[in-house]
Amino acid sequence: MNYNRSEFQASYGLSSQLPESDRPEFVFSGRSNVGKSSLINRLCNRKNLARVSATPGKTATINFYRVDTAYFVDLPGYGYAKVSNADRERWDELINSYFETPRAMTVLVQLLDCRHAPSADDVQMLEYLHYHKIPFVVALTKADKLKKSEQAAAEESFRTRCAPYGCREVFLTSAEKGTGIEELRKYLEECLTTEQ
Helix, strand or coil: CCCCCEEEEEEECCHHHCCCCCCCEEEEECECCCCHHHHHHHHCCCCCCCCCCCCCCCCCCEEEEEECCEEEEECCCECCCCCCHHHHHHHHHHHHHHHHCCCCEEEEEEEEECCCCCCHHHHHHHHHHHHCCCCEEEEEECHHHCCHHHHHHHHHHHHHHHHHHCCCCEEECCCCCCCCHHHHHHHHHHHHHHHC
């Protein structure tokens, strides 16, 4: 997969707008401000492919990025307290519709901040993935904020914590420093080849 061949495709705010699935899709999920846009940008060697927002809860749409022969699908961030109930319901409906329609989803990348234990919203998402048998891996973000000596312990702790939900792999990443990016790319590519 040539990550340099990537472009923004479209944003969808309503489930009725979601396009039919015509190629493999890698889905990115995580709470607001966990670093989804930054990780997508780093994977694709681009600074502004996915817009990084300083305002949590800003992405209220499902964003599709064409990456070579696949799509990166960026789900709206969850767990931001200042979102109205109507917005939260729309979010739920949008996410559920995405997962309930037949899609060529290859694997979901669940982002978790490596500095903190999973929040109640994170746990809820892990339970959702497990319940719906959605194949997923975990990308621990912001690894550069931990001391080298703390990184292995954090990775091990999350590995143990996420295993009961069916997590396939855990990657310690830093969009800032590039940590774990090659490993994650390689994994995504392997998912593509095993699927064909």
